[in-house]
Amino acid sequence: MPKNECDPEDPFELVGVELPGATEDELRDMALCFAEEFAREGWNEEQLIGMFKNPFYQGPHLVWKQKGDEFIRQVIQEAMKMWRPQGGRHA
Numbered sequence: 001m002p003k004n005e006c007d008p009e010d011p012f013e014l015v016g017v018e019l020p021g022a023t024e025d026e027l028r029d030m031a032l033c034f035a036e037e038f039a040r041e042g043w044n045e046e047q048l049i050g051m052f053k054n055p056f057y058q059g060p061h062l063v064w065k066q067k068g069d070e071f072i073r074q075v076i077q078e079a080m081k082m083w084r085p086q087g088g089r090h091a
Helices: 024-040 045-053 058-083
Strands: none
Touching: 024 045, 024 058, 045 058
16 A cells, blocks of 8 residues: 555544543643643743744644633743753753
8 A cells, every 4th residue: 555545444543533622620731731741852931832822733722822821831830840940951
């Protein structure tokens, strides 16, 4: 089978689903997960804010659109404290 064709019998086919509206706690948890992941990669606070505002990153962008700048900043600061407590890289 050619590389770019989909196989309807493929059990590993990627399937996306849309979930109904998330609760405040679920949005916070999702935002924190994204912020933690990229903070661990070395992203700084401004880069993380940019990610949330960039529509390319659909999950983070959805949280930013629904909750706004202050919510995102609080989540990012929490992630930064967990992964870089003194501003340096977490070992």
